Amino acid sequence: MKILDCTLRDGGYYTQWDFDKKLTERYFTAMEQLPIDVVEIGYRSHASNTYFGKYYYSPVSLLQKARQLMPTKKLALMLNLKDCPANDSLIPLLEKCRGYADLFRIAADPAKINEAIALAKFIKSLGFGVALNLMYLSELKNSVTIVERLGELDGVADCISLVDSYGGVYPHEVAELIKYCKNFTNVPLGFHGHNNIELAFANSLAAIEAGCEFVDGTITGMGRGAGNLKTELLLTHLSAKAGYNVNYDVLSNIVHDFEHLKAAYQWGTNLPYMVSGINSLPQQNVMDWISKRYYSVQSIVRALHNKKLGTDDN
């Protein structure tokens, strides 16, 4: 079983992908000393008109520093499928990472499985490692035609991770879906949980039990909306139950660093995230409602009601 830590990539939703340089250097140093297999540093993106910080673009200077501080780790970068179609304009974006990034992970809506497969093959043809993060796991069980196509990534992708985008699935659902997907592909599977209903850890355990080979976590759970599986929880579990060698001084110090950020940004679950997760409402909507301080649970319940009626959310 391999651990992928994506604290900066997923945590960037709270900081617009800006992070203090010293913090990230301590983070890279800690990752190097902990039993983490893959560190996903940030997004790799084309230029944008909206302001985003360094970890949205992951420039070469950043990759050099990351590689220097994590010589023994696999380094990953995420590509948003919707912003990165498989065409020649992508080549320079990827080529600049050669020698630094081991893996590009494609974040894809399952509805865009054609484009995702095409992009994975394109990246592979350039000689890079590639993985797929398939969002909206909860909808896959009704999408046989998508799951059946995962075999097209055999020999192409290093991992296909199923993402509980809404944070609302239950352990038995995760286990069933992992087992089902294994019927159609021999690519190692992964799981990326969200913690809306405090099942990120239980779901990750169920995924591992069902044969999943990669688990995503973030320090203090820093990540979009209600946040992710806490890497420190997974490591504590693996230390106690599977003999992993964890340096608790290193782990404790980096957790402490991110707890300062958490005090400012307040990720983690709460009643609105619980209600939205269990009812499959997008994290981003709830983040916006909460950050603008005009949300009420009643507004979420109203959105749910509208959704059932097929009208637009507000």
Place this chain on the structure above:
Amino acid sequence: MKILDCTLRDGGYYTQWDFDKKLTERYFTAMEQLPIDVVEIGYRSHASNTYFGKYYYSPVSLLQKARQLMPTKKLALMLNLKDCPANDSLIPLLEKCRGYADLFRIAADPAKINEAIALAKFIKSLGFGVALNLMYLSELKNSVTIVERLGELDGVADCISLVDSYGGVYPHEVAELIKYCKNFTNVPLGFHGHNNIELAFANSLAAIEAGCEFVDGTITGMGRGAGNLKTELLLTHLSAKAGYNVNYDVLSNIVHDFEHLKAAYQWGTNLPYMVSGINSLPQQNVMDWISKRYYSVQSIVRALHNKKLGTDDN
């Protein structure tokens, strides 16, 4: 399945059982409007030399107010077995509650199963409802002789709740233990989780699935150490998956009230609680270390090491 909310009783570990009068009145009013079956108001205790607030004693004036605001709910009080042996001095303590309290729950160390059974029978003989909270669930699987005796409470107790005192058990362990206990007693079983490794909800689901009939929760998880199953999470689940009718305005308002307290007292899990939970170290030790601000994870790891060697914790 019945829900027991013990926010004030278990949350009192953070406030020395002092709570603002207006807050508790809003809490009682909310409980009355939510699908909660039993409300455990506080401890019932003999006079003590240490200072404890009102909810450690639950005087009649408090019970009258609680009954007035929650006319349709069962009201419970907890007795600490170690402070309340079954003798005549207990009679006035209990008699003053007659007409207000429906249930006395005995918090008992399984090593004191003799005294717990004696106290349960004594309370029952006085005509009160009685239940048992059996602590240190994780040790019960090695204590066949204790589990075998639970049948002596048939016809005596209304519920026997298994308490994950350390907050370190896993769903399959809870399920196995619940099923095992059902071989020896026909008293309805309950589960009281702690959230050190973020499994309070997953463990409660496993307990329900295994035939458990009572689940304990607290608003915002307020409770000893890393805290409890969040009542709002259980209600959100039951609302989405089992058709429970939950007034989200009422729920949201009372959660909001306790979030103010949480900002001050900071319950919830963190790395020290995770490490101690998974390794069965007492919550109270870690609470003390944290509140005195001289803990380090290293001190906990050292305590663990001492425990393995059979020497005293520091």
